[in-house]
Amino acid sequence: MADQPKDRIFQIEAIGEDFSFNERVVEVFDDMLDRSIPFYREVIRATAELLDRLLIENDRIVDLGCATGTTLLEFCRLMGSDEISFLGVDNSRAMLEKARLKAELYTKKRRIDFLEEDIATINLPGTGAFILNYTLQFIRPVQRESFLKKIYDNLRPGGVLILGEKTISHDRLLNRVFIELYHNFKRNKGYSELEIAKKREALENVLIPFSVEENRALLKKVGFASAECYFQWFNFVSIAAVKNEEVPR
Ligand SMILES: C[S@@+](CC[C@H](N)C(=O)[O-])C[C@H]1O[C@@H](n2cnc3c(N)ncnc32)[C@H](O)[C@@H]1O
Numbered sequence: 100m101a102d103q104p105k106d107r108i109f110q111i112e113a114i115g116e117d118f119s120f121n122e123r124v125v126e127v128f129d130d131m132l133d134r135s136i137p138f139y140r141e142v143i144r145a146t147a148e149l150l151d152r153l154l155i156e157n158d159r160i161v162d163l164g165c166a167t168g169t170t171l172l173e174f175c176r177l178m179g180s181d182e183i184s185f186l187g188v189d190n191s192r193a194m195l196e197k198a199r200l201k202a203e204l205y206t207k208k209r210r211i212d213f214l215e216e217d218i219a220t221i222n223l224p225g226t227g228a229f230i231l232n233y234t235l236q237f238i239r240p241v242q243r244e245s246f247l248k249k250i251y252d253n254l255r256p257g258g259v260l261i262l263g264e265k266t267i268s269h270d271r272l273l274n275r276v277f278i279e280l281y282h283n284f285k286r287n288k289g290y291s292e293l294e295i296a297k298k299r300e301a302l303e304n305v306l307i308p309f310s311v312e313e314n315r316a317l318l319k320k321v322g323f324a325s326a327e328c329y330f331q332w333f334n335f336v337s338i339a340a341v342k343n344e345e346v347p348r
Pocket residue numbers: 120132163164165166167168169170188189190191194216217218219231232233234237
């Protein structure tokens with residue numbers, strides 16, 4: 100892929116401004132994710148392998164909060180079946196403009212559709228898989244249960260929700276150490292102390308993480324029969340939750 104514009108937002112951004120997915124962020128977003136989410140690409144690849152085994156012919160994968168479409172583009176490239184369709188949903192026009200451009204440049208025969216909509220209002224019954232990566236954490240905690248219930252209701256029997264999240268630990272020592280290790284990760288990716296501190300402050304009121312147990316409990320509460328972690332790196336986790344009813348194979 101072409102060189103990505105570098106994320107220098109918190110070299111220049113004023114302290115005190117809450118983080119938002121504005122146009123300045125969109126411009127550098129792919130670089131930001133690669134340098135801010137541990138094992139971002141590896142998780143996408145592992146998820147593609149998992150979905151390859153769980154999905155059935157003519158299934159649709161819907162990526163909620165798809166941003167610039169990186170995950171769906173990778174799925175397109177990696178997944179075996181030609182019968183799977185792809186839909187990305189985001190409420191940021193700027194993100195979707197970039198996603199459409201990337202899809203035009205990098206997908207050859209398979210099509211990805213993008214929809215500009217609030218993910219809270221989705222109505223896509225019979226979906227084979229929903230992807231919700233690093234996005235639930237931005238939804239207000241009181242709304243998370245009803246939102247996840249809606250996703251559950253929109254899955255076909257045997258369908259799967261992939262949930263990737265930044266988490267907290269209720270063990271104070273481990274929580275602190277996990278955060279320190281995460282900041283080390285960012286330092287190793289070239290972010291300065293000041294950039295790390297400013298981003299942390301900007302996200303403070305916007306990104307509200309739950310623990311792994313809280314996320315799994317919520318998934319079980321809305322009806323998922325199973326919710327298993329398939330990847331974890333300190334305070335980052337990916338969970339696969341299956342709607343365990345009879346699968347129409
Ligand atoms: C951290 S990014 C997601 C990254 C993406 N899932 C990935 O793995 O590359 C969060 C995305 O969710 C979108 N978003 C946040 N709240 C939303 C909402 N209520 N409806 C639709 N999109 C939303 C933002 O515009 C942003 O693109």
